[in-house]
Amino acid sequence: MTSDQQLLAAAVRGDGAAFDELVRRNTGRMYRVALRVVGDPVEAEDVVQDAWISAWRALPRFRGEAAPATWLYRVVTNAALAHLRRKKPTVPLEAAPEFPAPGGPEASVLRDETADVVSRAIATLEPSQRVPLVLRELEGLSYEEVAQVLGIPVPALRARLHRARVALMAKLAEQR
Amino acid sequence: MSPLPCGHSVDDLVAHLAGDAPELAAHVAACPHCAARLAELERRWSAVRETAVTPVPTPPGLVERVLAAVRGVRPRPAGAPVEVDREGGRTSVAERAVLAVCRQAAVDLAGDLGLHVRATAVEDGELQVLVTARYPAPAVVAADDLRTALDRELRARLGVALVVHVHLIDVH
Incomplete structure (x- = not known):
């Protein structure tokens, strides 16, 4: 092929x-x-x-x-x-549903709900944080690959990603 | 953010969870303060991991709409000019030029009517526009309004009359 x-x-x-x-x-x-x-x-x-x-x-x-x-x-x-x-500016997060519990017979539905909650949280972050977060944590690219996509040095990417992860965790905590 | 009693911060634990702080591993394994906070962070982090493996289906027809859009901007040696009626006779306009103007006009007008342009094409000298609407917008009326507005707009922009068809393909 x-x-x-x-x-x-x-x-x-x-x-x-x-x-x-x-x-x-x-x-x-x-x-x-x-x-x-x-x-x-x-x-x-x-x-x-x-x-x-x-x-x-x-x-x-x-x-x-x-x-x-x-x-x-x-x-x-x-x-x-x-x-x-x-x-x-995008939609606020207040209306987002709470985290569903994992497991159970409706696991795939709950998985979709979990993904929805996370996606909504990502959508509230600064655009400059969303892209590295999506590429690294959801697409599974290496630091070097993400840095190449963004055209920035790896140390700068690491710093940006760290801020993005901390911000995402805080957003997810707000939904509980 | 205030540090934990052990001196480390939640930021440190986030870095640890992401695998970016190997130097913290031994401390975190033995620290009750970190362990308590880490359990909650791990639950949130596992949601991110779960999202990473949740399939995202490609919308039906998206590939075809993309191909149509790309072909609209691609030079085509065989692309025949569009023959359009004009006062006093017929006028030939390059199909690419017509399509570019039509697509921009459709996008400009559709937004005000609550519609989204999914694809545009010129076939046999007639403009085909595929649109979607968001519920509860009055989709059918809006699609008809778009057709009327496009007809008027294209006369103004191109100086020609072009038969316009607007197709409502989905309501979200």
Whole structure:
């Protein structure tokens, strides 16, 4: 199977079909990141569309210095941040439900509820904190990968992530 | 934030939970103050871990809408110009130019009507716009208002008449 690296290289040479295949393979991940950063499904779809259009337009400037996944994470997080800058302040957290207890027969429903509570809490954080938090703690990227996506040194990322985790824990504590 | 009686802080424990403070491991394992606070932090942290493995389904049709949007901005050698009626005859306008203007006009107008533009396409010289609405917005009326407003706006922006279709595909 053709790798994303090969598809991206072909897309840079103007191969639209290769770019379409990248879209098919990666839109799910792009949507997941967008949703977790902007916190709203409808807005996340807009972000994904904007991100892919930006990606297409940025192809001529892609020099292959980043892995396709890293480049796409950068494109979608930039689109999400641009979206957040354009929109008004987000919904307050008061209406959020309390943490559900883990386990039990409705485990998957409770898991969704837990994810909802955490997502709402993330959506109240500063945008500059949301992105590293989502990439590191939810997407599971390494510090080095997140630093590359954000274009900042690893020590600066560690400091930003620490503040983000502390803020998230405080938000989650407010919901109890 | 005030420190625990042992001198460490909740911030320290958060760093410990994230695996960023290995030097604290021995202390935390033996400290009753840290242990009490850590139990609560671990419960919250486990919710984050759980969220990380909770699947996020891709909305149906999103890939197709993205592909349509990308194709709208992609140069196409075979892209025939759009023939539009104009006073005194017909005018040819590059399809990309028409689509770019239509998409922007649709997005600009839809927001005021409580609608969200999901995709736009020009097919056979007619504009197709897919929109969603948020409940309880009067979606059907708003979609019709959008069609009327778009028709007026495109005449103003392009100076041409274009048949406009607005399709309401979902209400959230």
